[in-house]
Amino acid sequence: MALLAVGQSPPVEAVPTAQLITEDPLKKTYANTLKPIQPQYKPIPLKQIAYLHGEPKIVWEEEEVNQMIINEDLQYAVVAKFSYGWPDIQDLRRLIPKQCELKGEVNIGLLSNRYILIRATRLDDYVNLLSKPQFYITHNHWSYPMRTLKWDPCFDPKEETSTAIASISFPALPPIFFGKEAVFSLASAVGKPLQVDLATQNKTRLSCARVKVEVNLLGEFPKRINLGMRMKTGEVKERWIHINYDYVPKYCKSCKLQGHNDK
Known part of the structure; x- marks a missing residue:
């Protein structure tokens, strides 16, 4: 520290200026929710x-x-089944991410005859893989049907899981309940909520709120849900909200296979 002459005032230190925060750091964007998962080993x-x-x-x-x-990075694992032939596993590692429009990294390995295991790292890829009845993987002018199933630790090729992803919607839902927490609360009456669609997320289609839900195909699905708002007076204002099942995979209890029912 330099010595000061008699009567000389000490130098004034610069006072840091407050930094203008232009974005709420606690606010989660839709893009942030789709980032790859960070598992804790x-x-x-x-x-x-x-x-x-x-x-x-x-x-x-x-x-x-x-x-x-x-x-083992299996949180978003999906089983893919080829019933009528399939390309080489090396080709599938290249074709599936592109033709299934996957956005994140995936690990693809041979599980057993006709079955491969896809380890996705993003929730939206996981939901996308399980939301379609069937994919068609094209290779060398041939198109190979590929069905997808949710992987679980007790996976058995002879008995496919009854757990699947359904698409449901709530028509005429008041706009105040379009937030993710509200939609997920309503959807939990059907199964495990996974993802709202973009129109619900962006509030651009107010005729209904749509959400993907993990369900047990052997269970009973409610047709409506009672929505209530408790006032300070103690009065509860209620209304019934209908539940539309836009897409629910079929499951055969006799064959224990997805893709068709008992009828």
């Missing part, structure tokens, strides 16, 4: 072998299984 402890009637047995807890799903 945690090691799974080794398990001790037990014996049942002389045969080895091992059991993992549900929390451990959920962590394994994260560790």
Whole structure:
């Protein structure tokens, strides 16, 4: 520090100016919600072998299984089934992301005969893959039908999962309830809400709010939901909101396969 002469005032330090914040850092944009997931890897402890009637047995807890799903990047995993032939796996790794219009990185591997596993990293890619009845993968002037199924730890090629993604909508829903939290709350009466469509997100189609929901095809689906608003007086104003099922995959209880029903 330099010495000051007698009567000399110390220099005035520059005072930092406040920085103008032009964007709310806490506000989540639609693009941010579609960014690749950031899994938190945690090691799974080794398990001790037990014996049942002389045969080895091992059991993992549900929390451990959920962590394994994260560790192996399987949160957005989709099973793709080819029933009438398929291109080489190396070609599929190149063709599927492009022809299925996937936006994020994917890992594609052979699961078993006719089945491949697609590990997506984005929610919108996961929803897109499971929202169509069938894709057609074109290669060398041939078109190969490809159906998609939700992957789960108990996947069995002989018994396809009854879990699928349905598209539902709420016609004549008041605009005040078009927020994601409100739409998701309503959709939870049907299943696990995953994603609202762009028109609902942008409030450009106020005739209905549409949302993709993960459902159990063996369950019963409600036809309407009662929406209430509690006033300060204690009075609850209610109205019934109809639920439209715009697209629900079919499931055959006899064959235990998706794509058709028992009829």
